[in-house]
Amino acid sequence: MFRIICKNLWARRKRNIWLFLELIVVTIVTWVVIDPVIVNYYVLHNELNFDVDRLVLLEGQTNGETGKRWQEENPDAESQVLDSLCNLEAQNTVATIRTWSEVEHATYCATYGFLNGNASLMGTMTKAGDDGFVMWYKWIEFPQNAEFFQTYGFRPLPGSPSLAELDNMHFEENDKIITRTMANALLPGVENPVGKRLSEMDTIWNNVNGDFRVAAVIEDIRYRSTTNEPYVFVKPEEGKDFGYLHYVVRMKEGVDLDDFCANFNNHPPKDIDGYYLTINRAMKYRDQMDEVAESMGVYSEMKLKVIVAVLFLINLCLGVIGAFYLQTRQRREEAGIMRSFGARRGRIMAMLMTEGWILTTVAWVIGCGIYLLWALHEGLSTTVNENAEMYAVPVDWTHRFWVHFPFVSLIVYGILILVVLVGILAPAYRMSRINPVDALHED
Numbered sequence: 414m415f416r417i418i419c420k421n422l423w424a425r426r427k428r429n430i431w432l433f434l435e436l437i438v439v440t441i442v443t444w445v446v447i448d449p450v451i452v453n454y455y456v457l458h459n460e461l462n463f464d465v466d467r468l469v470l471l472e473g474q475t476n477g478e479t480g481k482r483w484q485e486e487n488p489d490a491e492s493q494v495l496d497s498l499c500n501l502e503a504q505n506t507v508a509t510i511r512t513w514s515e516v517e518h519a520t521y522c523a524t525y526g527f528l529n530g531n532a533s534l535m536g537t538m539t540k541a542g543d544d545g546f547v548m549w550y551k552w553i554e555f556p557q558n559a560e561f562f563q564t565y566g567f568r569p570l571p572g573s574p575s576l577a578e579l580d581n582m583h584f585e586e587n588d589k590i591i592t593r594t595m596a597n598a599l600l601p602g603v604e605n606p607v608g609k610r611l612s613e614m615d616t617i618w619n620n621v622n623g624d625f626r627v628a629a630v631i632e633d634i635r636y637r638s639t640t641n642e643p644y645v646f647v648k649p650e651e652g653k654d655f656g657y658l659h660y661v662v663r664m665k666e667g668v669d670l671d672d673f674c675a676n677f678n679n680h681p682p683k684d685i686d687g688y689y690l691t692i693n694r695a696m697k698y699r700d701q702m703d704e705v706a707e708s709m710g711v712y713s714e715m716k717l718k719v720i721v722a723v724l725f726l727i728n729l730c731l732g733v734i735g736a737f738y739l740q741t742r743q744r745r746e747e748a749g750i751m752r753s754f755g756a757r758r759g760r761i762m763a764m765l766m767t768e769g770w771i772l773t774t775v776a777w778v779i780g781c782g783i784y785l786l787w788a789l790h791e792g793l794s795t796t797v798n799e800n801a802e803m804y805a806v807p808v809d810w811t812h813r814f815w816v817h818f819p820f821v822s823l824i825v826y827g828i829l830i831l832v833v834l835v836g837i838l839a840p841a842y843r844m845s846r847i848n849p850v851d852a853l854h855e856d
Contacts, residue, residue, distance in 0.1 A: 432736055433776050436829065439729060440780025443825045448793060450722045451821060452811050453715050456641050457706075462632045463528075464566025464663065467517075468698035469670055471510075471677075473658035473690055475499060499523075499655040499689045506685050506692075507559070507660055513682075515673055518564040518663040523653035524554045528565065529637050529702045538599070538611075548598060550644040551636040557584055557649050564663045568632035572605035579629060584649045588628040594643040596630045606630055638702040639711040641809060658690060661698070670697045726828070733829075734836035762838075769837045773829050781822045793817050 503521045510519040526534035538548045555561040562576040569575060570593060574582060579590070591599070591606070600606045606627045625648075633643035664670060677695035685692060706712050793814065810816045 429772060433772060435733070435736065436773055436776030436833075437780040437783070439733060440777050440825060440829060441784050442725070443729065443828060444781070444784045444821065446718075446722045446725045447825060447828070448821050450715075450718050451824065453718065455811065457639065457711075457715065459635065459641060461638065462568055462634045465698050465702075467664045467666070467668075467670070468565070469662040469664060469673060469695055470698050470701045471660035471662060471695050472693045473503075473506075473521075473655075473660060474693060475655045475658070475690060496653060496655065499658075500653060502687050502689050503655070503658060504559075506687060506690065509684050510660060510662060511560075515664055515668045516662055517665045518560045519660060520556065520559045520561045520564040521658065521660045522554070522556060522561075522650075523655045523658045524650060525654065525657040526552070526554065527657075527659065528553050528634070529698070529705060531705055531708065533636065546598075548595075548644055550595065550646060551642055552589075553636070553645065553647045554650040555647055556653075557582075564661050566663065567634065570630045570632065573607055573629040573631070582628070584628060585626070586649065586651075587625040588649065589625045590629045590631060590647040591627055592631055592633045592643050592645050594633050595646065596627070598644070600627075637705065639706045639709060641811065655690065660692070729828075730832050730835075733832045736836065765837055766834060769833045770830065773833045774826075777822075777826050777829055781818075781825070785818065788814075788818060793821075 500523075503523065507519050507521045510516055525532040534552050534554070536550060536552065538550060539546075558581060560580050562579040567576065569579070596603070596606045599611055600609055603609065607629060609627045610625065611627065612624050631647075634645055636642045636645050664673065674695040674697060681692070703712070793811075810820060
């Protein structure tokens, strides 16, 4: 049967050439349209690796009028005095929040570069030598002994201190907590990097001297929900800016976050009214992440790409299905002859479907090959880490070219096969049941 199918395809090569060229073009265009949608969808729905579904964010800020009045009354006092007063009030406020019946843990941070916030803190590490690389990283600052780690619910790796231990630990200025992927890149082959010392600008990493000490290793976290950046480290706060104050609250299991935020915003608790600090509103941490994504235009861009992809797929379906539908219907006489010689209905349908599959597969291979040449030069759609190929450890499959390319190619192949077989199925089904006399009489 396969030999007959190949002979049929060769005999009809002049008629099939346009379908073949159309499938090649459709393969390339489908790649261009589908790839960024798949990558962006993956990033937006990838695991954050901290307990975000039970987190509430309380947005705070300094009371401007109070601060101004305090400075007028104490003109000779340094600004650190006011910061100390704000810090004391923030600690008292978060201690009060922890007493609420719905709350499991709570912490506060006074930095604009908090996890999934609007701003970001970034830097680079350089490793020289044949295996050297430049690593762009983000960092998060945390207040010591403030239930920061238990509140967020990070996931420490084996050999690292527990979350409770991290919250009670005294950190030196150069102690840092790094993510798993960052540890693999900086200390390849080291089973437990805890206690190792690293230098940010050096020819080699060493275990004795260095700019910082690895205090713990946690599972990869995403600095922002719209990106896939696991090169993150967590370090003690060097200073506080209470203009960016916020409280992060981890609710107990079963607490409805929407109800909690609505009650808080409609009836602000009186026991956290501050003299120097105020709380503006309560919101789910995921809502805050969505606000940041909206402000950056990520969701709008994603919606546009999805709309383009949907419109393209609709036109693809209509165009390719219509072309194969008409092409298959023109073979009624051939089907009638086969039926007159005793060919079974299933055999006729299998032959027509297999021809479409072969035609699509060859066109897909050529189309992906053409796109591969372009992708090797320009690169594939990836996450924000455009320089991931410079790192010792790639971020994930989106940055591993020879994983990314076949993965998306198979998705493109599945779409093409589905569309082509749908276009062939209906006319092939009717033709397989046609009366041989009627088919020969009509043609």
